[in-house]
Amino acid sequence: MRFTPLVVAASLLAAGSAIAGPCDLEIESNDAMKFNKDSLAVPASCKKVTLKLVHTGKMPKVAMGHNWVLVKTADMQAVATDGIPAGADKGYLKPGDARVLAATKLIGGGESDTISFDTTKLKAGEAYSFFCSFPGHVGLMKGTFALTK
Template sequence: MRSLTLALVLMCLPVLAQASACELTIDSTDQMRFSEAELTVPSGCETVTLTLTHSGNLPKTAMGHNWVLVETDQLSALAADAIAAGPANQYVPDNDPRVLAATDLIGGGESTSVEFSVAGLQGKDLSFFCSFPGHSALMKGKFIVE
């Protein structure tokens, strides 16, 4: 019985490892920083769940953060359009095809998650950033689908 249980556990390890590799967490702070400058997921992930935490204390009206995924060459233009979208839209333009994924806007002590497909993203030059006004200059990084 023990050998059967061990065999089942060993068979499930690749699935469990793959599942955890498809779940990412990144923190944001009151100092306008993300905890990571680069996030990588294996190409075997069909979907990714990204959790954004805010370890600061300031409210989202003063120091809100979100996480937006975009093709790198679209980052500057999208960041400008995001500011125009305003706080009612979480500083993310509605139905904008440049937005590959985005979390809600959060304040200190809060967290949020987004689940998104990475189909077709392998090999693309991708970046993530915070679209709160003035944050994208410091709060950005690379997103890699291996």
């Protein structure tokens, strides 16, 4: 078979979701309490970001659950601490906490969750962080998030 530009273009269109755009992110978590990335960035031109969290581990949510929570860096520790009493059913996040800018649900090994969030209220140059709110995980499972110009 000869690969003409038309055949290549058709193949790429058929792949569809295999090609992520600049506003689409994916991050993995595992049973060793680690994210596979310690920083994420999207162009400031992205008005909406889609993020997929994949738990590559095997342990259940009750033992090694993970989520992805976006906050201003200055709020991270307080959000993590204030969320513990909320419990696993609420993803260890205080209900209605305005400091939480985006969050996936809490997932266990072999699970994934995808969210989309509006970035129009975020500012390029401001310090944002992501973390896992499962009790005790914030110390190891955290990173930076940025809007780039």
